[in-house]
Amino acid sequence: MTTLRILAEVTGGRISQGHDDVAVTSAAIGSSDVAEGGLFCAVPGLHAHGAQYAASSKAAAVLTDPAGEEILQAQASDIPRLIVDDVRAWMGPVAAEIYGYPARKLSIIGITGTSGKTTTSYLVEKALLAKHSVGIIGTTGTRINGRPIPTQLTTPEAPTMQSLLATMVDEGVTHVVMEVSSHALELGRVRGIDFDVAAFTNLSQDHLDFHPTMEDYFQAKSRLFTGADSSSLFNDAPSGSADTDLAVGANEPEGAARDPHARATSAVPAAVICVDDEWGQRMAALAARRHGPSGGAVAPVLAVRTTGTAKEPADPFSAQTAQAEAQPIPTWTLDDVHVTASGRQEIRFNTGTDQELEYSIGLAGSFNVANSAVALACVAQLGEDVEAAAQHLRDVQVPGRMQAVDEGQDFLAMVDYAHKPGAVAAVVRTLADYLPSPTGRIGIVIGAGGNRDQDKRPKMGYQAALVADAVFVTDDNPRDEDPRPIREAIVQGAEAGFAERGVEKMAVTLANIADRAEAIEAAVQWAQTGDAIVVAGKGHETGQLVAGVVHEFDDAQRLRAAIKSVLAGRKQQINTGNQGGM
Structure with a gap:
């Protein structure tokens, strides 16, 4: 049973007087979505603060900020509440606690990038389904072993996300493939989740109505590769880090308590990064620096290249690239693509080992060559048999994608x-x-x-x-x-x-x-x-x-x-x- 006292220990928040032992059994961000005994996460919105709707909900308690607390006091509300500095920063860890940290019982692959997230997630799902029970969360909805579950967002809000993961655990899912949008990373929707593998497809102009610049867009994406949105919220940044704004915990509420349930490890996931563009090269360098030296069987960072050779990025990328070159990043390099008369793509990659990886896909386009390689590299980072997995990609089709x-x-x-x-x-x-x-x-x-x-x-x-x-x-x-x-x-x-x-x-x-x-x-x-x-x-x-x-x-x-x-x-x-x- 999760009480407000436990959630206060997680967040360092303040409980309204006399409500320490109030129990909550679920969490939701929409007042109409809160179940009996649930926690209403009242966030400030564009037009109104969620706390205004607390009284009309079925909530047993409210998670809110000082502005929300003022609203509830003005309403003379006696609903129990937990007050934190930033509700969005804490919704994920709080929901994870309520639902029993379901992510820790799953192998989770997160895929980010401007394009290719959905196709890559379908390919990873198909590659894993032969041996595992797989859930998928993304643009086309949520599926558990192929069964659709309606969802609204590419990456659901943190309470919904944790509830979905808990449902997947209950249904025997072992692996989850998740599209992770820049909005989700910026708004904290995946906080409370430790990813096993994080993948990057590409970066090009989009969402500049939300991100002021391409640099801000990149910074948001990079959070997936630094552990900044995992359950381990307060690890120290590596000494000498040039990207201090990407350091784990850099954007957390000031004075917040350390999550007592966070993993002892850095929670920085193994990475798969397509380095066909300069943004990818920069991301690979950043991820490699976050990992540091490795002697494990799985490379901390695995790069995929399908076009030409690496280009020396312009400043400010060059410093990061130089650091990465001190410890070469293992790279899969495209050797050959042959398009058959029926439109199939027969693909061969040099994986840096004695044996090349050969497979075929029915998806058109050079971008799908890259997507398929990123998908298989994710499988490799999980320690799976890549050659066997590759054979399951032959007939994958993705709704609305070519x-x-x-x-x-x-x-x-x-x-x-x-x-x-x-x-x-x-x-x-x-x-x-x-x-x-x-x-x-x-x-x-x-x-x-x-x-x-x-x-x-x-x-x-x-x-x-x-x-x-x-x-x-x-x-x-x-x-x-x-x-x-x-x-x-x-x-x-x-x-x-x-x-x-x-x-x-x-x-x-x-x-x-x-x-x-x-x-x-x-x-x-x-x-x-x-x-x-x-x-x-x-x-x-x-x-x-x-x-x-x-x-x-x-x-x-x-x-x-x-x-x-x-x-x-x-x-x-x-x-x-x-x-x-x-």
């Missing part, structure tokens, strides 16, 4: 989640590699979400137009924004991209079509024999968010329906023409 839609048409049609400049660039380049005909053209349906990073919108259009022959700009999830300026920004970027290529306006198509279904149909109407089109942005999503209302919308279903309609129309035209010639 998902082919085939209704017997003579052109390629796909759906992808690409909703940031780097991902758009990767998708159109992949289409160029997979064109059914040497003379085939490329078309893309593209939009951008409202209430999100505005700077990326023209860049998305620009990247699309650098390769595509037709760009159909449409609405994505406008949310609370007027969608017209969003589309116009993408159109401006696309115009710049076409100009950069030096193509005549008459030789390309650039359309601004607000209705997403109409834009998809226009792209299908445009496509001819040997062409390739992709509907980008929403991927697996089944709704379109407009002015606070979610409208049913599934890109794959709409694309399939459009293809059927267009094919039927073309067939009718042919039949009509044949009859006219009789």
Whole structure:
């Protein structure tokens, strides 16, 4: 039984008078989600403080901050409460205590990066399922041994996360694969979790509505590799650390107590890092420095490289790279990729051992070569048989990620989640590699979400137009924004991209079509024999968010329906023409 006294020992918080022995059996961040006997984690919100809703909840007690305590006092509330300086900083460790530290009973792999998290997590899940009971938490939801459990966020809030992990333990799960977003790391959603393996896919522009700069974005991602969001909250940073802002405990509440249940170890996970870009090289150097010398069977940091050779990063990366070079990081290097006539990718990696790793995947794109290697490297870091695991990747498909839609048409049609400049660039380049005909053209349906990073919108259009022959700009999830300026920004970027290529306006198509279904149909109407089109942005999503209302919308279903309609129309035209010639 967890009492407020125990939680005060965990957090160093202050209990309202006479409530030390009040017991709590669960935790939640939403007042309506609190069960009888539960702890309501009342955090300050954008428009109101959660403490205002404590009285209407079923909570046995409230975890809140001084501002929340003032609200409760003003309400003359007698609900028991635990007051801490920063509720978000403590929700994870508190929920972990309440649910019995479920993460410690699991092998947990955390995957972060701008793109590729979902695909990589699916690949790790598939590689492990042959021998283990596996749970997965990510963008497409939560699954336990393949059984879906609805969730709202890529990385759920800390109380929900700990509850999910406890459920997985109860159901016999041994391994958990988790997408870890930068929002989750910044907002403390994975605090209270010690990861066994942390993986990094890549970093490119996204979420700059939340992170002020790319450097801030990187710093948030790097927390996964420093142990700063584990249950061991107050380990000292290594002496001489240049990244003092990344030191474990650097951002914890001042004067807070040491978690008495924290592991004695540093809780810095084994790392797998794709070093195809300079951000990855910097992350690998940072992770290597956090680990220090190692003589174990598993490398503390394992790098994956699929493109060229390592580049010397520009300042301020060079100091970290130099430190890493003093202790070379084991690296898997791509030797060869062969795309078969059926579109499969046959892959060979040099793993730095006497034996090369050979396997194949049915996923298109060079980025999926990197994703698959990161997934297998995670398996290696767990001490599993990598060659055996690799054979289970052959038929993995990921909803809304380069998902082919085939209704017997003579052109390629796909759906992808690409909703940031780097991902758009990767998708159109992949289409160029997979064109059914040497003379085939490329078309893309593209939009951008409202209430999100505005700077990326023209860049998305620009990247699309650098390769595509037709760009159909449409609405994505406008949310609370007027969608017209969003589309116009993408159109401006696309115009710049076409100009950069030096193509005549008459030789390309650039359309601004607000209705997403109409834009998809226009792209299908445009496509001819040997062409390739992709509907980008929403991927697996089944709704379109407009002015606070979610409208049913599934890109794959709409694309399939459009293809059927267009094919039927073309067939009718042919039949009509044949009859006219009789």
